[in-house]
Amino acid sequence: MTVDEKVGQLNFYVGDLFNTGPTVRTTESDKFNDLIKQGELTGLFNVHGAAYTRRLQQIAVEESRLGIPLLFGADVIHGFKTVFPIPLASAASWDMQAIEKAERVAAIESTAAGITFNFAPMVDISRDPRWGRMAEGAGEDPYLGSQVAMARVRGFQGESLSEAKTMAACVKHFAAYGAPEGGRDYNTVDMSERSLRETYLPPYKAGIDAGAATIMTSFNELNGVPASGNEFLLRDILRGEWGFKGMVVSDWQSINEMVAHGNVENIAEAASMALKAGVDMDMMGDAYLEEIPRLIEEGKFEEKHLDEAVRNVLKLKFDLGLFDDPYRYSDTARESQEIRAKQHLDVARDVAKRSIVLLKNEDHLLPLNKETGTIAVIGPLANNQADMNGTWSFFGEAQHPVTFLQGIKNVASPNTEVVYEEGCDLYDDSKDKIARAVSAARSADVVIMAVGESAVMNGEAGSRSNIQLPGIQLDLMKAVVATGKPVVAVVMSGRALDLSWLDENVASILEVWTLGSESGHAIADVLFGDYNPAGKLPVTFPRNVGQVPIYYNHKNTGRPYDGDYSEPKSERVYKSKYRDVQNTPLYPFGHGLSYSTFEYSDIRLSADTIGFDQTLKASVKVTNKGPYDGEEVVQLYVRDLVGSVTRPVKELKGFTKVMIKNGETKEVEFEITSDDLAFYTIDMTHKAEPGAFHLFIGSSSERVKQTGFYLKN
Ligand code: BGC
Numbered sequence: 001m002t003v004d005e006k007v008g009q010l011n012f013y014v015g016d017l018f019n020t021g022p023t024v025r026t027t028e029s030d031k032f033n034d035l036i037k038q039g040e041l042t043g044l045f046n047v048h049g050a051a052y053t054r055r056l057q058q059i060a061v062e063e064s065r066l067g068i069p070l071l072f073g074a075d076v077i078h079g080f081k082t083v084f085p086i087p088l089a090s091a092a093s094w095d096m097q098a099i100e101k102a103e104r105v106a107a108i109e110s111t112a113a114g115i116t117f118n119f120a121p122m123v124d125i126s127r128d129p130r131w132g133r134m135a136e137g138a139g140e141d142p143y144l145g146s147q148v149a150m151a152r153v154r155g156f157q158g159e160s161l162s163e164a165k166t167m168a169a170c171v172k173h174f175a176a177y178g179a180p181e182g183g184r185d186y187n188t189v190d191m192s193e194r195s196l197r198e199t200y201l202p203p204y205k206a207g208i209d210a211g212a213a214t215i216m217t218s219f220n221e222l223n224g225v226p227a228s229g230n231e232f233l234l235r236d237i238l239r240g241e242w243g244f245k246g247m248v249v250s251d252w253q254s255i256n257e258m259v260a261h262g263n264v265e266n267i268a269e270a271a272s273m274a275l276k277a278g279v280d281m282d283m284m285g286d287a288y289l290e291e292i293p294r295l296i297e298e299g300k301f302e303e304k305h306l307d308e309a310v311r312n313v314l315k316l317k318f319d320l321g322l323f324d325d326p327y328r329y330s331d332t333a334r335e336s337q338e339i340r341a342k343q344h345l346d347v348a349r350d351v352a353k354r355s356i357v358l359l360k361n362e363d364h365l366l367p368l369n370k371e372t373g374t375i376a377v378i379g380p381l382a383n384n385q386a387d388m389n390g391t392w393s394f395f396g397e398a399q400h401p402v403t404f405l406q407g408i409k410n411v412a413s414p415n416t417e418v419v420y421e422e423g424c425d426l427y428d429d430s431k432d433k434i435a436r437a438v439s440a441a442r443s444a445d446v447v448i449m450a451v452g453e454s455a456v457m458n459g460e461a462g463s464r465s466n467i468q469l470p471g472i473q474l475d476l477m478k479a480v481v482a483t484g485k486p487v488v489a490v491v492m493s494g495r496a497l498d499l500s501w502l503d504e505n506v507a508s509i510l511e512v513w514t515l516g517s518e519s520g521h522a523i524a525d526v527l528f529g530d531y532n533p534a535g536k537l538p539v540t541f542p543r544n545v546g547q548v549p550i551y552y553n554h555k556n557t558g559r560p561y562d563g564d565y566s567e568p569k570s571e572r573v574y575k576s577k578y579r580d581v582q583n584t585p586l587y588p589f590g591h592g593l594s595y596s597t598f599e600y601s602d603i604r605l606s607a608d609t610i611g612f613d614q615t616l617k618a619s620v621k622v623t624n625k626g627p628y629d630g631e632e633v634v635q636l637y638v639r640d641l642v643g644s645v646t647r648p649v650k651e652l653k654g655f656t657k658v659m660i661k662n663g664e665t666k667e668v669e670f671e672i673t674s675d676d677l678a679f680y681t682i683d684m685t686h687k688a689e690p691g692a693f694h695l696f697i698g699s700s701s702e703r704v705k706q707t708g709f710y711l712k713n
Helices: 003-008 029-037 050-063 087-091 096-112 132-136 142-157 193-209 231-241 267-277 287-297 303-319 332-338 342-355 404-411 434-442 473-481 500-505 516-527
Strands: 011-014 043-045 071-074 170-174 214-217 247-249 357-361 374-378 417-421 446-452 487-492 508-511 598-600 609-611 616-624 630-640 651-660 665-672 691-698 704-712
Touching: 003 287, 003 303, 029 050, 050 332, 071 303, 087 096, 087 132, 087 142, 087 342, 096 142, 096 332, 096 342, 142 193, 142 651, 170 193, 170 231, 193 214, 214 231, 231 267, 247 303, 267 287, 267 303, 287 303, 342 516, 374 404, 374 434, 404 417, 404 446, 404 516, 417 434, 434 473, 446 473, 473 487, 473 500, 487 516, 508 516, 616 630, 616 651, 616 691, 616 704, 630 665, 651 665, 665 691
Parallel strands: 011 043, 043 071, 170 214, 214 247, 374 417, 374 446, 446 487, 487 508, 609 704
Antiparallel strands: 357 508, 598 616, 616 665, 630 651, 630 691, 691 704
16 A cells, blocks of 8 residues: 555545535535545545445445445434434433344444444533533443443444444544533543543443444543543553554544644644544544655654554454445345334334433323323424434434324324414524413313423534523413413423423423434323333433532532531531532432332342452342332442542442332342442552442432441451
8 A cells, every 4th residue: 555545544524415514625426536536535424325325335446546445434323214312312211222222223224324334322421411412422420321332332333343234333532522611512621530530431441342343532632632632542541451452533623623722733743643642534634634645755754653543444444344345335225125114113212212201290190191181282392393303313304203292192092182382482582472372271181391402402512501491481381380280391402401490380391302203102102101201310400500510429528518408507608508509409310200109128238248359239129109010220329438539429330120010029139349349549540448338229319228338358
């Protein structure tokens, strides 16, 4: 290979269908043809279609000098044409089988359309709902986040990358992209190495350990060094400590952006720094293509770094089987049979109903009777098809999703009258439509309010400084609630919202995130009790935005305060608290109700002391007190009471989702070893320290039974 051909293998462009950032080239298809022939492109992303990718592949294989096949990449973030719930939503299912199954379907559909390299899963931990990309991850917890990362990677990659129905996963965005200052996308990240390692790195590592073939760098700087030129992240941790043998891709022009960050003077320096640090593939930057050959010629860059990157890229193409059969993934017959196949939509409906979280259900208003006389369905998201696909749904089509209104009509009895009013617009502040909504509510037996965020209000570049219901939706809610009719709020969002007013004033609240193709059916399944909701929050819901960042696994501080202000002032004045809001969240991490009540027995431990090589068994009996069959996510938390460095007040260490029939009792058992108790100690070694621990089991991070044990040398 010539130096130019090598650099071409590192050069990755967006196709001509859509893009998510500034482009450096024109993106007419003809242009690609020449670039492919000249070997200047390793592949294209966000292109799809079996026939189209086959045509492009043919140019690469038959008309370029070396005949190296192209990679086709894409952001298949929550399904391809069959659209699944956004990742934050499916994380709320705490159901790893359901998640894996959905990603399997995503891979089957994508690969039929030629896509071999998926820019997912995004595994960035986020404790800040102002950040729009909270929608794309699994929330705030490193343990849950790691389980979800593994399930997604398994779903995309299956047993073998070379199979025609599997695609390479890409763990992103390495690293700590989910912790931008102020929750503003792309902003600076500054944190201790201990926080980085304890909270942010585990899901990336879990994805890599599950076999993810690739990883993407992030846009942010981390402690002064942009991720795309960060040797500490890419060499020391990723390749060194974790032994990653796969391929590293930059994010969109993130190599070039180092110039703006201000750690290099020009793109040549940026290219040189990124390639040396171990970024193999340059997404959309042209930095390698334009700079590296000249730098090598001038003796300013060692070709061995280029060779290493090219090897990683070619190995990926080999592993995908592209050298055996470059057309393996572009299968028009499969494409027409499999895309949006009935069984795929069934999976979408199943995972969607599992993603719904019942936040509140006063007086058992839900489930509704299918024979309810008149149901008023009100709100700007009620009859809204386009927004159901959610953020990052390039391939999902606007005419496909089942709206809330349609789903309710399909599932309610034909005798039930379903009336609809939009009530207000998502963007326009006019109150003209509120009066009609109020009169529809007055004539109904029950009102379902479909409110929340549109697809573009979260996701990339979707940060918000206000996390209440957007626009005048709260005014609409207030007017409808004032009718005194029973109201169910169905809240759609890509983040934790401030739902304080709703919590105080509305009988029942369902957090439905964004559910994709089968949105309406899934919410109707839950509203009418065909499915008993079992989702649990993967993120803390604050009382107001001023509490942010708020997360369950926080430290205790030297002046903890967990009171409700009822203590005498002298007891609470110099405590860690606000003067205008409690410290507790509105809804804690792990919270989610069922139509049944689950009763937990006291915790039984196999021992009160364990050694470093022993296993502690902790069990509880969970009884479904009825009146429905249902699933419960039983959660295990631990607190290390004294450490060489301070420890969080609780840390999730395990969970099990169990189906318990009405009236039935099941025993749930967890095992804990010293490995589960390890953390980064004062000298940054990862190990457990002997001492006393609290152990909690319960139905959320707050509703728990508690006991304790000792770890001894
Ligand atoms: C995003 C990535 C995405 C890429 C390609 C970037 O703007 O940060 O997550 O994979 O675009 O679409």
